[in-house]
Amino acid sequence: MTKTQYYVAASIDGYIADADGGLGWLLQFNGVEGVDAHYKAFLGGVGALAMGAATYEFLLAESREAWPYADLPTWVFTHRDLPAIAGGDIRFTTEDVGLVHEQMVRAAGGKHIWLVGGGHLVAQFAKRGLVNEILLSVVPVVLGSGAPLLPASIPGLLDLQGITRFGRGLVELRYEIPAGLDRPHATRAAET
Ligand SMILES: NC(=O)c1ccc[n+]([C@@H]2O[C@H](COP(=O)([O-])OP(=O)(O)OC[C@H]3O[C@@H](n4cnc5c(N)ncnc54)[C@H](OP(=O)(O)O)[C@@H]3O)[C@@H](O)[C@H]2O)c1
Known part of the structure; x- marks a missing residue:
């Protein structure tokens, strides 16, 4: 069954990018023991991706290294005309997140949906x-x-479904959000 997963890295005080939008604090963990194989296994289970414009712009700035998600269908939420990155299967959208989610489930073909981030976009999915x-x-x-x-x-x-420990003090916590609560009314996401 397709699951919608927010796979993300944060500082211990809950930030996914520094005040300048930088990720140097995270990228220093590339290649640390266990990380690459774990990421590869995760990505193997993904059938579709979604991200916000700020996250996409970060990739755009790095795109000389090519689109990192092969041919996985990717929805980028933006109100602007952003350039496409060569090699990506990218759909720019302003559609309702619920409608896009339905399209993503179909496109994922039984695999999982990766909400890449940032938090402002994922909050809208959480609200629903x-x-x-x-x-x-x-x-x-x-x-x-x-x-x-x-x-x-x-x-x-x-x-809490699992804890994975990597080198240099990096830890992954895997949480399931239990179904059954009245989520759409009970969650409150920041508006973008
Ligand atoms: N540490 C990690 O694992 C990780 C993961 C992902 C991202 N990041 C970092 O987090 C930072 C960005 O996070 P963020 O939460 O600030 O931004 P974000 O969610 O990536 O992007 C927010 C922007 O997306 C557009 N947007 C959001 N919802 C929309 C909707 N429903 N319809 C149309 N457009 C919509 C809007 O841009 P416009 O209206 O201007 O188009 C909005 O300002 C970046 O620095 C990124 O590199 C880190």
């Missing part, structure tokens, strides 16, 4: 009760400010 899991890599740094992990409120306890 459309996020099933959060796979959170906790990076042992304190940033103090930056882009928030998930500016939304999800009532109740998340269900």
Whole structure:
């Protein structure tokens, strides 16, 4: 069954990018023991992706290294005319997140949906009760400010499904968001 997963890395104080939008604090963990194989296994289970414009612009700035998600269908939420990155199967959209989610489930062909981020976009999916899991890599740094992990409120306890420890103090926490609560009314996401 297709699950919608927010697979993301954050500082221990809950930021996914620093105050300048930088990811140097995270990228220093590339190649750390266990990380690459774990990411590869995760990506193998993904059938469709979604991201917000700010996240896409980060990739755009790095795109000399080519589109990193092969031919996986990708929805980029934006109100602007952003250039496409060569090699990507990219659909720019302003459609309702619920309608896009239905398209993503179909496109994923039984595999999972990866909500790449950022937090402002994922909060909109969470508000609709459309996020099933959060796979959170906790990076042992304190940033103090930056882009928030998930500016939304999800009532109740998340269900901790697993803990994976990598080198240099990096830990992944895998949480399931239990179904059954009145999520659409109970969650409150920041508007973008
Ligand atoms: N650490 C990690 O694992 C990780 C993961 C992902 C991202 N990041 C970083 O996080 C930062 C961005 O996070 P963020 O939460 O600030 O931004 P974001 O969610 O990537 O992008 C927000 C922007 O997306 C567009 N948007 C959002 N919802 C929309 C909707 N429903 N319809 C149309 N457009 C919509 C709007 O841009 P416009 O209206 O201007 O088009 C909005 O300002 C970046 O620096 C990125 O590199 C880190």
